[in-house]
Amino acid sequence: MAPQPFTIAIDGPAAAGKGTLSRAVAEHFGFAHLDTGLLYRAVGAKVLLGMEPQTAAETLSPSDLENDGLRSPEVAQSASRIAVIPSVRAALLDFQRSFARRAGGAVLDGRDIGTVICPQAEAKLFVTASAEVRAMRRYKELSAHGATDSYEKVLADVKERDARDRDRSTAPLKPADDAVVIDTSDMSIDAAVAAAIEVVKARRSG
Numbered sequence: 001m002a003p004q005p006f007t008i009a010i011d012g013p014a015a016a017g018k019g020t021l022s023r024a025v026a027e028h029f030g031f032a033h034l035d036t037g038l039l040y041r042a043v044g045a046k047v048l049l050g051m052e053p054q055t056a057a058e059t060l061s062p063s064d065l066e067n068d069g070l071r072s073p074e075v076a077q078s079a080s081r082i083a084v085i086p087s088v089r090a091a092l093l094d095f096q097r098s099f100a101r102r103a104g105g106a107v108l109d110g111r112d113i114g115t116v117i118c119p120q121a122e123a124k125l126f127v128t129a130s131a132e133v134r135a136m137r138r139y140k141e142l143s144a145h146g147a148t149d150s151y152e153k154v155l156a157d158v159k160e161r162d163a164r165d166r167d168r169s170t171a172p173l174k175p176a177d178d179a180v181v182i183d184t185s186d187m188s189i190d191a192a193v194a195a196a197i198e199v200v201k202a203r204r205s206g
Helices: 018-029 036-048 053-058 062-066 073-082 086-100 113-117 131-144 151-167 189-205
Strands: 007-011 032-035 106-110 123-128 180-183
Touching: 007 018, 007 113, 018 032, 018 106, 018 123, 018 189, 032 036, 032 086, 036 053, 036 062, 036 073, 036 086, 036 106, 053 073, 053 086, 073 151, 086 106, 086 113, 106 113, 113 123, 123 189, 131 151, 180 189
Parallel strands: 007 106, 007 123, 032 106, 123 180
Antiparallel strands: none
16 A cells, blocks of 8 residues: 655745755654755756746756755745745645655645645644844855855845745735744754754644
8 A cells, every 4th residue: 555645744934944954854764855045046056047936936857956046045045036036836736746746745844834835734844043142043054155244144045034924915924824843042952953853743633
């Protein structure tokens, strides 16, 4: 008998730890994982090269997700700007929903998985942390890769992106009504992962 689909939706703002947590949860349960933010970063990278946003989204290919430059601050800002465009979100919707219902289970992390992409997901988490904690995490990450932005600049960028994600008319960033919120401000990665795994176990047994 083929494994049944089981979707875990994990949302949250930038640098809250949802990517690390999602990968760990996917590995624990043997599920496939999709960082949906990477789709928007890939589209954002193509836009930076001069392509129209909708065209970039409609012509996205798996190879576009392997671009080593997708984690740069410039691409992140571009991704956040194009993510407010309804035609871009619509172009990426079917890909994400198809992935979510694959046999054997799937973990998707992003900003609107539990509210828009997979509102019927069996388990929903919203991973967050204070803007200051998230900015420090991002600052350390960027510094380790040779970036010279100050902590203050990174914090300003985080707050700007939060506002844009939260206030957009299409799929604003917010927890789903039935999502379990995990605040990682004062949690270790191991503790956050353990908390997430317990939530998923409860949903699977329920």
